[in-house]
Amino acid sequence: MPTPDRTVAGTMVQSLRAHHVDRIFCVAGESYLPLLDALYDCEVDVLGCRHEGSAGFAALADAKLTGRAGVCLVSRAPGAANAAIAVHAAAEDATPLVVLVGDVPTRDLGRESFQSGRPLSDVAKEVLTLYDPAATGETVRRAFRVAESATPGPVVVHVPEDVFDRGGADPPAGRVTLGHTVPDERDFEAVHDLLASAQRPLLLAGSTLDTVNGRTLLRQIAQRHGLPVVTSNKNQHLLDNHHPCYAGHLHNSTQPKQLAEFDRADLVLAVGTRLGQTTTRRLRFPRGPEPDQALVHVYPDPARIGRYHRVTAGFAMDPVDFLGRLARAGPPHQLPNSRGRWRDGLHAIEEDNARWIPPDSETVTVGEIASALDELTAGAVTVIVDSGTFTSWIYRFLRFADNGRLVGIDSSAMGFAPGAALAVAARSRAVPTVVIVGDGGFAMNGGELATVCERRLPVVFVVSDNASLGTIRLHQQQRYPDRGIATDLTNPDFPQLAAAYGALGLSATTATEVRTGLAKALAHPGPSLLAVRTSRRILTPYRHL
Structure with a gap:
């Protein structure tokens, strides 16, 4: 039940802590001073930046490191407009971000008041406005749930500046914990059979594998199945680049020679990647809408499965859980001899590509x-x-x-x-x-x-x-x-x-x-x-x- 003396600002801070938020990035603004004051005695590290765009970028980078939504605080329209670049980046990057905007007072909403406007509504995954103190904890929980679920992205929460000090807020709200989706065993066995029979399989690893457990399982699966691993855009670090199973990194400058080799794969396991435009080089690899090989796509959001590619099998589930199940299923009874040559050949191309030869001239690059x-x-x-x-x-x-x-x-x-x-x-x-x-x-x-x-x-x-x-x-x-x-x-x-x-x-x-x-x-x-x-x-x- 709402408590009369429980303020919105205090409940928001407690709800943030309940969502394991330990660092916030901001540019201080007068429209959310009560929230800043509530953070004064809190364990959260508040890092004041010089520009709202940088504060948003910092929160986005923090989300990449923690796997949780990054949090950014900005003031009304000018501050929010400055933060728009980070909100757009989070949407394109499928990175969870929560932006709290101190808005104009309630009485000035919709009246063309000083520094009014909602510049982030077109780029955010969802935009919420908190009017009722009794919905404070609920609103924070919803923001994090939407930001972190399915295909992650940015959520913006507007709070009129006069709402922060109001009492009657509901209890602080914690994170929603969801169970894993479990694939049908027959479907999973079919994938294992595909992998067992493939001569030239390739594992395309995406950002949702970027956890300690995910990277460990990725290495184990690659070794046990003799799988070459190529990483999605900006995820070059998912497997030690000197590992014999490392086959390269898909990005804007991946060269035609290397892509032509990837085309020779007879099975692609796309695990933890959206198969977005940059990673696939505008649907060049895997080719869309009809791939040149069998394609198994594993990603938490069912809306991404089959979006641009016909899939042989699709699993809307936790990609780390998928790799764990694949690890427990064991390796194929006998790896084809061709698989080792395939893996070693792709790694050799990558190693040769990475060999630095200083230029003849004195020019520095x-x-x-x-x-x-x-x-x-x-x-x-x-x-x-x-x-x-x-x-x-x-x-x-x-x-x-x-x-x-x-x-x-x-x-x-x-x-x-x-x-x-x-x-x-x-x-x-x-x-x-x-x-x-x-x-x-x-x-x-x-x-x-x-x-x-x-x-x-x-x-x-x-x-x-x-x-x-x-x-x-x-x-x-x-x-x-x-x-x-x-x-x-x-x-x-x-x-x-x-x-x-x-x-x-x-x-x-x-x-x-x-x-x-x-x-x-x-x-x-x-x-x-x-x-x-x-x-x-x-x-x-x-x-x-």
Whole structure:
């Protein structure tokens, strides 16, 4: 029953704690001051950011690390509009996110009042408004349930600023725990038979396997069944990249030669991936709507099964549970000899692709950064990538170890990485946190370096400084040769800027300086920034201007 003196703000905080929320990202605003005050004496770590877009990106990255919805607090329309980029990214990335918006007072709703409006309604999975204090706990529970269920995504909760202080709230609400969907044994046996008879099977691993148990089971299944594993976009770290079963990573720059080899598979087990546009290279692999091979698709949301591909078998269930059942079913009675050759051949292609050969010229590319990072960390590193064609160097030449991790988003929104760095470094320091970002992306949200310095988080920012929006410049040159416009950048002195914030500022213009600078930055106990003067011509390992 509602209690007269139980306020909405207090009940919301208790409900957040009941959902295991231990960190919140925000830009403080006057429209939710009672909620901030309720958090003052709470165990939740409130991390104040410099921009709502960064706060949203940080919450999104935090969700990737915890497997739970990240939480972001923003003020009414201007703050919410700034956070829209993160809400859009969470929707495209299928990442659970809860955005709490302090709205205009109840009496001003719908009256064109100062800073009114609902800019997030078109991109969120659901938009809720809390008017009645007696529905506080229920609303929080619903927000998390919708954000985390089926295909995860962003949920926005509007609370008029005068509602926060009202009494009569219902009891705090905790997380809803659901049981696992169990497949029919005959269906599961059919999948096991498909796997036993396949000559060239391939396991396509997606983000919902990104748990300790999921990654362990993935490795066990791959080894026991002689399965090559290719990972979905931005999930390169799901299997140790040196493991003989690792076959590569599907992303925007996956090369035709490698895709042609994947096409030769006679069975694809797509486990934990939505089979979205980027991972499938716009339905290039697996081919849609009619795959070239048998396709088994496992994903929690039944609406995703068969959405773009005809499936041989589909399971709307927990993908980790699926792998656990496959592990208990045991390996086929006898693995075909061809399977070992198939697995080894795919791994050899990936290994050859990852072999760094320094260029003949003195030109420095992002490949030097990836190669040096691989050498210095042996893949035991968390790398946050921003948007840009430069990411193809990281995917190709940095091999992630068991305890390594790649953090990025499907939407490839510029400015993601600085905010994400806050979440990653605050959550774990077991391995170094390194941000790879272009000069354009850093300029968008580089102010979060101040927040990193405030917390003394040991983040290494590596800025690729080629004074250009390289990706767009590449497209311009292809379509309108020698007519570049609005893609040249006049940049500040990034090391001096970093020093002004309180970080260690370093620069590099040669391959040797890249390695020595990275080593120094990784050894530094606090925040650091290495600005690398990179080529404007050699933008990717595959395409040059």
